[in-house]
Amino acid sequence: MPTPSESLVAMRDAAPLVQCITNFVAMNFAANALLAAGAAPAMVHDPEESGEFAAVARAVTVNIGTLSPRWLAGMSEAVAVAQKAGTPWVLDPVACFATTLRREGTGKLLQMQPTIVRGNASEIMAIAGEDSSGQGVDAGDPVAAAEAGARKVAEASGSVVAVTGEVDYVTDGTRAVRIAGGSALMPRVTATGCSLTTVCGAYAAVVEPFDATVAALVHFAAAGELAADKAEGPGSFIPAFLDALAAVGPDTLNEDRVSVA
Ligand SMILES: Nc1ncnc2c1ncn2[C@@H]1O[C@H](COP(=O)(O)OP(=O)(O)OP(=O)(O)O)[C@@H](O)[C@H]1O
Ligand SMILES: Cc1ncsc1CCO
Numbered sequence: 418m419p420t421p422s423e424s425l426v427a428m429r430d431a432a433p434l435v436q437c438i439t440n441f442v443a444m445n446f447a448a449n450a451l452l453a454a455g456a457a458p459a460m461v462h463d464p465e466e467s468g469e470f471a472a473v474a475r476a477v478t479v480n481i482g483t484l485s486p487r488w489l490a491g492m493s494e495a496v497a498v499a500q501k502a503g504t505p506w507v508l509d510p511v512a513c514f515a516t517t518l519r520r521e522g523t524g525k526l527l528q529m530q531p532t533i534v535r536g537n538a539s540e541i542m543a544i545a546g547e548d549s550s551g552q553g554v555d556a557g558d559p560v561a562a563a564e565a566g567a568r569k570v571a572e573a574s575g576s577v578v579a580v581t582g583e584v585d586y587v588t589d590g591t592r593a594v595r596i597a598g599g600s601a602l603m604p605r606v607t608a609t610g611c612s613l614t615t616v617c618g619a620y621a622a623v624v625e626p627f628d629a630t631v632a633a634l635v636h637f638a639a640a641g642e643l644a645a646d647k648a649e650g651p652g653s654f655i656p657a658f659l660d661a662l663a664a665v666g667p668d669t670l671n672e673d674r675v676s677v678a
């Protein structure tokens with residue numbers, strides 16, 4: 418089992434190509450976050466080419482933040498090719514409870530057995546069939562309220578499930594850990610979660626899904642702390658966070674952030 422530090426070294430050595438199908442809001446920030454973390458992003462979503470591209474990507478990440486039927490088709494094409502090739506793929510079910518299109522789209526994507534599901538507490542609770550208090554893309558529930566649902570989803574789907582928030586929770590249905598750290602400024606800027614999902618893909622390209630998810634979350638926790646030390650508020654946090662994603666090294670991915678749940 419690689420430590421987060423070892424996973425970081427492996428990820429940066431490989432600089433894996435990550436195909437991102439993400440939302441209009443996050444697209445630029447997620448690409449920059451992947452580059453800063455040490456991976457190679459490509460935002461390729463149209464169904465005319467998403468499957469073809471998935472054949473060369475080392476991971477595929479799918480985020481339903483600004484969903485449309487055509488985008489959903491692009492996601493299905495890419496995921497089908499990834500599945501067939503044994504390429505890991507990550508689902509970010511943004512506001513999956515909010516509309517019929519999102520509920521049905523998420524259901525369809527979950528049937529395609531994501532390697533990793535990463536969402537906030539309200540999103541994971543909704544996937545688990547529980548009532549949640551999400552407000553659009555923002556969580557209205559604490560991570561602790563989503564832990565049982567996360568285990569249920571992991572058992573049913575075979576996915577590694579990550580619930581993020583003040584203290585993150587990761588489970589594969591058998592094992593579970595919590596990851597502390599980060600900064601209260603992280604939910605004050607948009608697309609930190611969306612970019613974290615793409616970084617989970619980068620790590621999943623090089624190590625097993627559970628270890629990959631933990632490493633990505635630890636990387637973000639460490640970078641969030643470093644950036645918060647430099648930032649004066651949400652605006653200056655954004656560039657500081659990109660700098661910090663690049664600045665963290667194996668020595669800063671402290672395993673003290675991770676505890677067995
Ligand atoms: N209060 C907090 N303190 C520390 N870290 C936090 C806090 N809230 C969120 N984070 C961190 O922010 C990152 C994104 O998690 P979050 O749960 O906010 O995603 P999200 O709601 O899906 O975001 P978005 O949809 O805006 O991209 C994670 O690394 C998480 O650990
Ligand atoms: C703000 C927002 N709206 C749709 S997706 C998105 C990015 C954060 O999830």
Ligand SMILES: [Mg+2]
Pocket residue numbers: 509511512536537554610611
């Ligand atoms: Mg989100």
